[in-house]
Amino acid sequence: MTTAPTPQLDAIIALEDAGLRITGQRRQVVAAIERRDGGFTAEDIAMELPGVGRATVYRTLKLLVTADVICKLALPDGTPMYSPSRVEHHHHSVCTTCGAIEEFRDTTVERVLRSLTREIEGEIVGHRMEVFIRCQTCLESPGA
Amino acid sequence: MTTAPTPQLDAIIALEDAGLRITGQRRQVVAAIERRDGGFTAEDIAMELPGVGRATVYRTLKLLVTADVICKLALPDGTPMYSPSRVEHHHHSVCTTCGAIEEFRDTTVERVLRSLTREIEGEIVGHRMEVFIRCQTCLESPGA
DNA sequence: TTTTAATTGATACTTACTATCAATACAACG
DNA sequence: CGTTGTATTGATAGTAAGTATCAATTAAAA
Ligand SMILES: [Zn+2]
Ligand SMILES: [Zn+2]
Ligand SMILES: [Zn+2]
Ligand SMILES: [Zn+2]
Numbered sequence: 001m002t003t004a005p006t007p008q009l010d011a012i013i014a015l016e017d018a019g020l021r022i023t024g025q026r027r028q029v030v031a032a033i034e035r036r037d038g039g040f041t042a043e044d045i046a047m048e049l050p051g052v053g054r055a056t057v058y059r060t061l062k063l064l065v066t067a068d069v070i071c072k073l074a075l076p077d078g079t080p081m082y083s084p085s086r087v088e089h090h091h092h093s094v095c096t097t098c099g100a101i102e103e104f105r106d107t108t109v110e111r112v113l114r115s116l117t118r119e120i121e122g123e124i125v126g127h128r129m130e131v132f133i134r135c136q137t138c139l140e141s142p143g144a
Numbered sequence: 145m146t147t148a149p150t151p152q153l154d155a156i157i158a159l160e161d162a163g164l165r166i167t168g169q170r171r172q173v174v175a176a177i178e179r180r181d182g183g184f185t186a187e188d189i190a191m192e193l194p195g196v197g198r199a200t201v202y203r204t205l206k207l208l209v210t211a212d213v214i215c216k217l218a219l220p221d222g223t224p225m226y227s228p229s230r231v232e233h234h235h236h237s238v239c240t241t242c243g244a245i246e247e248f249r250d251t252t253v254e255r256v257l258r259s260l261t262r263e264i265e266g267e268i269v270g271h272r273m274e275v276f277i278r279c280q281t282c283l284e285s286p287g288a
Numbered sequence: 289t290t291t292t293a294a295t296t297g298a299t300a301c302t303t304a305c306t307a308t309c310a311a312t313a314c315a316a317c318g
Numbered sequence: 319c320g321t322t323g324t325a326t327t328g329a330t331a332g333t334a335a336g337t338a339t340c341a342a343t344t345a346a347a348a
Contacts, residue, residue: 165344165345165346166345166346167344167345168344185334185335186335186336187334187335198336199336199337199338202335202336202337203337223334223335224334224335224336
């Protein structure tokens with residue numbers, strides 16, 4: 001019986017695969033991300049790791065975004081958020097009340113985009129989509 | 145024969161409808177936006193209108209976004225851009241090379257979103273979608 | 289014309305980063 | 319192992335995109 005690799009190792013391996021050094025600081029940032037289960041801000045991580053310089057936190061987050069270990073997205077007002085990336089290709093739903101971020105897969109969106117060659121001139125090189133919601137918890141909570 | 149109202153008037157009327165005062169500064173910001181035909185940054189407008197305070201430029205842009213006169217969106221790297229809103233409900237294509245912004249209408253996306261109730265828990269209250277492209281001009285230009 | 293609340297703008301502050309660069313440490317090599 | 323060299327770090331300062339403050343001004347209703 002093979003044990004599934006821990007997410008931590010996945011992230012470290014992704015950095016190694018990119019030819020980067022595995023430093024104590026990078027391990028700490030990865031560990032801090034794994035400790036959370038929802039979305040977070042760069043500042044969340046920086047405050048959780050006083051021993052790691054802010055610049056290093058931001059640099060590491062950028063590396064992890066490039067390595068597809070985490071996603072960077074934005075609240076409706078533009079506030080940047082990060083979220084662990086668990087599924088191959090996906091989009092995000094963001095609760096406008098509590099900020100909870102969920103991933104969802106939907107190939108329909110991709111198919112629609114491919115069919116938009118009539119409406120969109122040029123070559124499509126990427127897209128971003130975020131769905132803003134009020135999550136079940138917030139809908140059911142009294143004060144809202 | 146009725147003349148179509150100028151876009152300028154539309155914008156001013158939208159502000160009036162919101163119960164706001166029509167000031168010289170707001171007229172200047174609206175006029176500066178009309179003078180451009182593509183996307184622009186807040187800083188573009190502020191630099192074009194040295195006689196209008198920066199805070200007022202930002203305040204007015206926010207009012208115009210709320211009044212649906214302009215749209216606020218973001219380049220892939222997150223840089224915020226503004227774009228005149230000409231079509232009722234729409235999404236945006238952004239050229240990653242030259243930054244040109246176009247609006248496009250596509251009801252398929254909206255239909256897809258409504259059908260995502262299975263994948264997305266909670267009540268959908270909004271969404272954002274941007275398609276990143278290389279526009280015809282940039283594809284045809286030699287140095288790219 | 290008077291009045292008054294909305295608006296303005298100079299300034300300072302905030303957030304989310306990025307650039308610099310000397311000091312440090314990973315990891316490859318012998 | 320120890321040496322080495324480059325990647326990485328972090329303190330500091332700077333940038334981009336705003337927001338908060340508040341006294342002075344002004345649109346527009348009365
Ligand atoms: Zn994600
Ligand atoms: Zn919620
Ligand atoms: Zn638009
Ligand atoms: Zn282009």
